[in-house]
Amino acid sequence: MEVFNKELKYTDIQFQFSFPSRSLQYLDFAGEFFVDLKVKDSSGKPRVMRCRKRNGDYDKPVLSVGWLQFVADYGLRVGDRAVLLREDDHRLGSQFRIEAKRKIILFGKEVWGAVPRAN
Numbered sequence: 001m002e003v004f005n006k007e008l009k010y011t012d013i014q015f016q017f018s019f020p021s022r023s024l025q026y027l028d029f030a031g032e033f034f035v036d037l038k039v040k041d042s043s044g045k046p047r048v049m050r051c052r053k054r055n056g057d058y059d060k061p062v063l064s065v066g067w068l069q070f071v072a073d074y075g076l077r078v079g080d081r082a083v084l085l086r087e088d089d090h091r092l093g094s095q096f097r098i099e100a101k102r103k104i105i106l107f108g109k110e111v112w113g114a115v116p117r118a119n
Helices: 010-014 021-026 067-074
Strands: 002-007 034-041 046-053 061-063 081-089 093-106 109-114
Touching: 002 021, 021 061, 034 067, 046 067, 067 093
Parallel strands: 034 093
Antiparallel strands: 002 081, 034 046, 046 061, 081 093, 093 109
16 A cells, blocks of 8 residues: 655755655554654665654654665655555554655656666
8 A cells, every 4th residue: 555655856855755644644653753664665675764743733744764865775866756655464564665766768658667776
């Protein structure tokens, strides 16, 4: 199940990654204002990314700790996409996977292809 799929802006690749508030329903904050997400990237590497939300009426979520390392490892740039997927397993619980996508031209059509790990 897709939690979010967002085209990266300058602030996403330089500072922290903000994503739509509707995605919060898939994350368990357990009454806190942050949660450390254990995710696997598309190469299978386990990562921890801190997701935090603002305190107040508008719970804008952001990925902070761990996010910029992911950006560097995949050489992400403005216009690429980040996709977070949640896979529910009855034995293991929810598992998360993060993918990087880049627009490419294939047979004259624009498609989103996986970005290979740069580092």
